[in-house]
Amino acid sequence: MSATKLRKDQKRAVAVAAVRADPLQSLDRIDRAILRQLQTDASISNVALAARVKLSAPACLRRVERLKESGLIQAVVALIDPKAAGAGMLVMIGVVLDRSTPESFAEFEKAAQNVTGCMECHVVTGEFDYFMTIRTRDSDSFNRLHAEQLLYLPGVRQIRSFMVLKEILSTTKFPL
Amino acid sequence: MSATKLRKDQKRAVAVAAVRADPLQSLDRIDRAILRQLQTDASISNVALAARVKLSAPACLRRVERLKESGLIQAVVALIDPKAAGAGMLVMIGVVLDRSTPESFAEFEKAAQNVTGCMECHVVTGEFDYFMTIRTRDSDSFNRLHAEQLLYLPGVRQIRSFMVLKEILSTTKFPL
DNA sequence: CTTGAAATACTACTACG
DNA sequence: CGTAGTAGTATTTCAAG
Numbered sequence: 305m306s307a308t309k310l311r312k313d314q315k316r317a318v319a320v321a322a323v324r325a326d327p328l329q330s331l332d333r334i335d336r337a338i339l340r341q342l343q344t345d346a347s348i349s350n351v352a353l354a355a356r357v358k359l360s361a362p363a364c365l366r367r368v369e370r371l372k373e374s375g376l377i378q379a380v381v382a383l384i385d386p387k388a389a390g391a392g393m394l395v396m397i398g399v400v401l402d403r404s405t406p407e408s409f410a411e412f413e414k415a416a417q418n419v420t421g422c423m424e425c426h427v428v429t430g431e432f433d434y435f436m437t438i439r440t441r442d443s444d445s446f447n448r449l450h451a452e453q454l455l456y457l458p459g460v461r462q463i464r465s466f467m468v469l470k471e472i473l474s475t476t477k478f479p480l
Numbered sequence: 481m482s483a484t485k486l487r488k489d490q491k492r493a494v495a496v497a498a499v500r501a502d503p504l505q506s507l508d509r510i511d512r513a514i515l516r517q518l519q520t521d522a523s524i525s526n527v528a529l530a531a532r533v534k535l536s537a538p539a540c541l542r543r544v545e546r547l548k549e550s551g552l553i554q555a556v557v558a559l560i561d562p563k564a565a566g567a568g569m570l571v572m573i574g575v576v577l578d579r580s581t582p583e584s585f586a587e588f589e590k591a592a593q594n595v596t597g598c599m600e601c602h603v604v605t606g607e608f609d610y611f612m613t614i615r616t617r618d619s620d621s622f623n624r625l626h627a628e629q630l631l632y633l634p635g636v637r638q639i640r641s642f643m644v645l646k647e648i649l650s651t652t653k654f655p656l
Numbered sequence: 657c658t659t660g661a662a663a664t665a666c667t668a669c670t671a672c673g
Numbered sequence: 674c675g676t677a678g679t680a681g682t683a684t685t686t687c688a689a690g
Binding site: 328339342343344345346347374375376377378379380381382383384385386388389391394396413416417420421422423424425426427428429430432434435439464465466467468469470471472473474475476477478479480 | 515518519520521522523550551552553554555556557558559560561562564565566567570572589592593596597598599600601602603604605606608610611615640641642643644645646647648649650651652653654655656
Binding site: 363366 | 675676
């Protein structure tokens with residue numbers, strides 16, 4: 305094996321490792337432009353998208369499909385305006401469980417999925433076991449939710465609610 | 481004016497008030513089916529969507545456009561898999577400001593918008609002034625973010641970080 | 657006011673260079 | 674990756690419930 309070939313193989317191995325470490329690195333300027341656009345507005349037609357990223361339509365479509373297949377684009381969805389949909393109130397909730405047993409956690413997680421308007425639920429470090437964010441209509445409806453669902457979540461020692469007074473920033477967009 | 485007319489007017493006023501109170505009430509079964517579908521997968525073609533909700537393509541398209549124009553559908557976007565994009569770590573952050581003045585809040589809010597990977601930032605009631613959620617790659621990158629950006633946010637007295645260990649639920653879907 | 661059928665314009669998609 | 678061609682879709686028009 306020649307010294308040149310060895311150097312080439314080495315170079316390639318480094319490149320592959322870099323991609324593994326950060327998939328974004330494997331995306332060129334055009335892929336990023338596509339992702340930036342689709343994160344903002346995915347209802348744009350493929351030809352318009354192609355023009356925007358200065359590519360032919362088929363080439364652009366191939367890239368988008370590759371991005372979907374690779375799983376980087378998880379889904380294309382419609383975002384609904386919560387206020388218009390009658391769920392203008394956002395509440396963040398910290399939960400402390402009674403006992404820190406696997407069964408206790410599993411039971412809670414199963415039940416939490418079914419809380420009406422629950423958008424996020426995560427296990428966290430720190431003074432809480434779980435953090436949830438819930439969308440509901442107003443303080444009345446939240447009070448009902450609190451009394452009828454949250455207080456009946458299994459194995460809960462304490463629930464602390466942080467009502468959102470003002471949404472400064474709320475985005476699904478990812479820094480690229 | 482006849483008694484019948486009066487009753488009709490009354491009835492209509494009640495209906496209008498109901499719609500104002502909850503725009504979802506004004507949506508029929510088909511609109512809801514459309515929204516449910518588009519919240520899950522908006523890359524579906526209009527003809528396929530029409531078939532799914534048992535409507536002709538033009539009628540379906542008109543409804544979708546109406547839903548967009550009314551603002552109920554805020555946007556159609558591509559969701560990127562954070563892990564695949566090299567930002568698999570999620571951190572929730574509670575912030576307490578030094579002083580509770582309008583200037584202090586305004587200054588903080590302006591600066592918070594520019595924190596790399598900040599997905600949400602809200603004013604909340606309770607023991608914190610703000611709650612933020614931040615996406616980043618790993619604990620190293622979060623540590624850098626913490627040292628280089630979070631600690632320099634203006635007017636901050638205390639920052640408390642809750643690292644997310646497990647994402648149980650994370651959705652943009654709305655209960656309809 | 658909304659729907660559905662037909663016609664047109666445009667787009668997605670394929671094959672190939 | 675781009676060009677050209679085909680298949681299918683979106684979109685308009687219009688008639689009818």
